[in-house]
Amino acid sequence: MQEYAFKRGFSQDISRIRELLAKNLPAGIKEENGKLEINYGALTRLVIEIKNxxxxxxxxxxxxxxxNVIMDTNKRFRVFLEEATGYTAKERLKKAKKDVQGD
Incomplete structure (x- = not known):
C-alpha cells in the first residue's frame, strides 16, 4: 500500500476523491466502509481510502x-494522484525519499 500526503489547501474529503477518480479513471466505483474500489485498464483492482x-x-x-493500455492507465493514474494530492510525480518522489530517510 502506498501513502500520499495532501498539499496544504487540498481537501481530504472522500467525496472529492471519488469525483476525481470518476473523472480520470472512468469505471464503476464501489464504495464500502469509506474505501473506493475500481477495476480499470491495466489495474485489476485499485482501492483508495483516506487514513491519518x-x-x-x-x-x-x-x-x-x-x-498501450498500461501506458494510458499509468498516465490517468498519475493525473489523478496529482489532482487529488496537489503534488506532481516529481514532488511525490521527493517527499517519499524524505519520509524514508526521516529528515
Whole structure:
C-alpha cells in the first residue's frame, strides 16, 4: 500500500476523491466502509481510502495487459494522484525519499 500526503489547501474529503477518480479513471466505483474500489485498464483492482490525513492507495496490476493500455492507465493514474494530492510525480518522489530517510 502506498501513502500520499495532501498539499496544504487540498481537501481530504472522500467525496472529492471519488469525483476525481470518476473523472480520470472512468469505471464503476464501489464504495464500502469509506474505501473506493475500481477495476480499470491495466489495474485489476485499485482501492483508495483516506487514513491519518493521507491518501492510501492499493493496486493490483493486470500482468497480461497490452502496452498501450498500461501506458494510458499509468498516465490517468498519475493525473489523478496529482489532482487529488496537489503534488506532481516529481514532488511525490521527493517527499517519499524524505519520509524514508526521516529528515
Amino acid at each position: 490525513k493521507r491518501l492510501c492507495v492499493e493496486t493490483e496490476a493486470n500482468k497480461g495487459a497490452q502496452d
